[in-house]
Amino acid sequence: MRDLALTLTQVGWTPAFARQLAQHPAGLLPARVIAVQRTGLTLAPEIHGLKKVAVAGRFFVQGVEARPTIGDWVLVDPVTGALEAVLVRSSLIKRLSPAGEVQLIAANINTAFIVTSCNADFSLSRLERYLSVVIDAGITPVVVVTKIDAVEEAAAYVTQARSLGPDIPVEAVNALDETTLKGLLRWCGPRQSIALLGSSGVGKSTLVNTLSGQEVQTTRAVRSEDDKGRHTTTSRSLHVLPYGGVILDSPGMREFQLAEAEQGVESLFMDVERIASACKFNDCKHGPEPGCAVRNALADGSLDARRLASFVKLQQEEQSNRAAIAQRGRRHQVASKKKPL
Numbered sequence: 297m298r299d300l301a302l303t304l305t306q307v308g309w310t311p312a313f314a315r316q317l318a319q320h321p322a323g324l325l326p327a328r329v330i331a332v333q334r335t336g337l338t339l340a341p342e343i344h345g346l347k348k349v350a351v352a353g354r355f356f357v358q359g360v361e362a363r364p365t366i367g368d369w370v371l372v373d374p375v376t377g378a379l380e381a382v383l384v385r386s387s388l389i390k391r392l393s394p395a396g397e398v399q400l401i402a403a404n405i406n407t408a409f410i411v412t413s414c415n416a417d418f419s420l421s422r423l424e425r426y427l428s429v430v431i432d433a434g435i436t437p438v439v440v441v442t443k444i445d446a447v448e449e450a451a452a453y454v455t456q457a458r459s460l461g462p463d464i465p466v467e468a469v470n471a472l473d474e475t476t477l478k479g480l481l482r483w484c485g486p487r488q489s490i491a492l493l494g495s496s497g498v499g500k501s502t503l504v505n506t507l508s509g510q511e512v513q514t515t516r517a518v519r520s521e522d523d524k525g526r527h528t529t530t531s532r533s534l535h536v537l538p539y540g541g542v543i544l545d546s547p548g549m550r551e552f553q554l555a556e557a558e559q560g561v562e563s564l565f566m567d568v569e570r571i572a573s574a575c576k577f578n579d580c581k582h583g584p585e586p587g588c589a590v591r592n593a594l595a596d597g598s599l600d601a602r603r604l605a606s607f608v609k610l611q612q613e614e615q616s617n618r619a620a621i622a623q624r625g626r627r628h629q630v631a632s633k634k635k636p637l
């Protein structure tokens with residue numbers, strides 16, 4: 297975000313956040329976190345010329361979710377320049393990092409553009425992974441299928457994407473051509489915050505540039521042998537759109553392990569859950585048990601084997617990751633009790 301002479305409204309301020317101010321000491325000023333460094337945050341609007349604040353140690357001892365992340369609204373003391381509070385979030389996107397830690401991806405997002413391209417990147421199971429997290433966070437998901445100009449049969453990819461769920465919007469675009477992005481604009485208006493999620497090279501930064509009407513992010517061609525991107529974007533950043541909303545560009549993620557997303561998985565795979573509820577035994581593992589509705593549905597073609605496998609995998613992953621996170625949390629509590637600050 298280049299222009300720091302921005303107003304609160306331009307970076308997504310809403311009356312719901314304004315109402316939270318009453319619960320904090322008077323005189324503190326709100327700002328949005330538009331970039332995160334190791335120990336500091338970049339804010340917009342600036343607070344009396346101050347555009348960066350340090351994050352005090354106390355934000356690090358209360359667990360990962362207490363730390364401010366990109367998209368957060370924070371309160372700053374304009375006299376001391378100290379970060380005093382993080383406002384209660386309307387939503388939070390998180391994942392389990394490859395190191396096994398909960399990583400916050402973005403806060404206070406309304407809509408997630410889950411981006412995939414019409415090439416080797418396209419994977420329904422990966423899309424289901426993103427969808428589970430986004431739905432769990434109460435965020436509107438939109439599947440954005442890019443590079444429709446680069447293939448003969450873009451419609452086949454779009455049809456597959458539409459099979460993900462009856463209520464999940466799918467938009468097919470050429471990210472380089474603004475005339476194809478009209479369908480996305482309904483999510484880009486004032487007070488809207490959009491996050492871009494997807495692998496490297498699918499066109500996330502290209503979408504930011506075309507929607508912005510200017511080159512704000514660097515983009516780079518994908519490898520021709522496997523369509524994989526080159527991890528061109530290396531940090532997260534928020535950008536103001538001419539339509540009134542803000543959009544968050546992120547580095548392409550190699551892995552998107554679920555942190556806690558139980559409700560999201562259940563909601564995305566409601567159709568499978570509904571079938572399984574008709575199994576004769578409550579604890580049916582859908583193996584050799586008699587009266588298994590899931591096996592019957594697979595046999596008569598009303599349930600797709602890939603979708604079932606994806607559901608089982610995400611459900612198991614979510615359960616084991618959630619248990620590991622809870623375990624870490626307990627260890628963290630014990631450790632921080634031993635070392636009072």
Ligand SMILES: Nc1nc2c(ncn2[C@@H]2O[C@H](COP(=O)(O)OP(=O)(O)OP(=O)(O)O)[C@@H](O)[C@H]2O)c(=O)[nH]1
Pocket residue numbers: 442443444445446469470471472495496497498499500501502503514515516517518525526527528529530546547548549
């Ligand atoms: N033909 C075509 N090319 C596209 C489209 N979208 C993106 N590209 C190209 O794909 C390449 C990768 O695009 P980027 O926008 O850099 O991809 P990214 O998702 O930001 O990748 P990372 O920053 O690495 O995560 C660039 O050369 C873009 O010009 C599209 O819809 N059609």
Ligand SMILES: [Mg+2]
Pocket residue numbers: 500501502513514515528529545546547548
């Ligand atoms: Mg990029």
Ligand SMILES: [Zn+2]
Pocket residue numbers: 572575576580581582583585587588589590591
């Ligand atoms: Zn069964």
